[in-house]
Amino acid sequence: MKKRKIAIAAFLLCACMLIGVGFAAISRELYVVGTVNVSNSSLDVFFVDADTDADTTDNFCTEAKLVDQTHVRMTTDVMNTKGQKAVAVFVIENQMPDKAASIEHKAHTMAGGLNSSYFRITREFIRVDEAHTDVIIDTENSRVDTLPAGRSVILKITIELDQSITADLSGTSQLELTGEFLATSIG
Numbered sequence: 001m002k003k004r005k006i007a008i009a010a011f012l013l014c015a016c017m018l019i020g021v022g023f024a025a026i027s028r029e030l031y032v033v034g035t036v037n038v039s040n041s042s043l044d045v046f047f048v049d050a051d052t053d054a055d056t057t058d059n060f061c062t063e064a065k066l067v068d069q070t071h072v073r074m075t076t077d078v079m080n081t082k083g084q085k086a087v088a089v090f091v092i093e094n095q096m097p098d099k100a101a102s103i104e105h106k107a108h109t110m111a112g113g114l115n116s117s118y119f120r121i122t123r124e125f126i127r128v129d130e131a132h133t134d135v136i137i138d139t140e141n142s143r144v145d146t147l148p149a150g151r152s153v154i155l156k157i158t159i160e161l162d163q164s165i166t167a168d169l170s171g172t173s174q175l176e177l178t179g180e181f182l183a184t185s186i187g
Contacts, residue, residue: 044095045103045147045183047072053087053156064088074157080165085158091128092183093152099185103144103153106182112175120162121177126154146186155181 046069052061063075074088094101105123110116124141128151135153136146144153159177 043101043183043185045101046070046093046095047090048093048152049091050074051089053089056085056087056158058084059087060084061086061088064090074159076159079159079161082161082164085160087156087158090155090157091152092147092155094147094149096149096185098149100149100187101144101147101183102186103147103155103181103183105142106180108177108179110175110177114165114175118161118163118165119175120158120160121179122158122160123179124156124158126156128152128154 047066048069050064050066050072052059052064052074060077060079061074062077063073065073067073072088072090074086076086079086092103103125108121110119125137125144126141127135127137132151134146134148135144135151137144137153147153157179
């Protein structure tokens with residue numbers, strides 16, 4: 001009887017070991033890897049208006065529009081002669097109740113059949129109202145150092161052909177320009 005109990009105990013131990021080995025052979029660790037995008041939800045600096053620049057004669061910008069509060073789009077007519085310009089203006093507003101913001105150009109990319117040597121792209125910040133001297137723009141008009149709460153500034157984008165288009169575009173007739181601007185809370 002004692003041998004029988006030992007045999008049953010040994011059998012149970014072996015069965016437990018086999019189950020453990022079997023479980024290890026059919027188990028796998030899983031990991032979660034990802035990207036977390038965050039933003040400061042209290043930073044309320046947005047595009048509020050878009051238009052073609054009415055002061056530019058022979059403006060090749062056919063449309064300037066708001067896509068959403070953080071994206072705008074400009075579209076041009078066919079440009080192929082040196083000196084042709086497409087000019088759009090976008091209004092940026094600081095909607096924070098009590099904080100100023102700064103705005104600067106971070107980068108731009110171009111994708112399409114031509115490289116950037118064909119174009120001169122300029123960005124200029126302009127006060128909406130010259131009486132708002134508390135809107136501080138750097139001397140080159142390329143950065144807004146201080147955009148007080150409740151104030152707006154105009155971002156003027158000019159795309160000018162630096163040379164006539166003589167290259168074979170092989171069916172590619174569009175160029176996609178992406179500009180990135182960074183608004184930062186100050187104070």
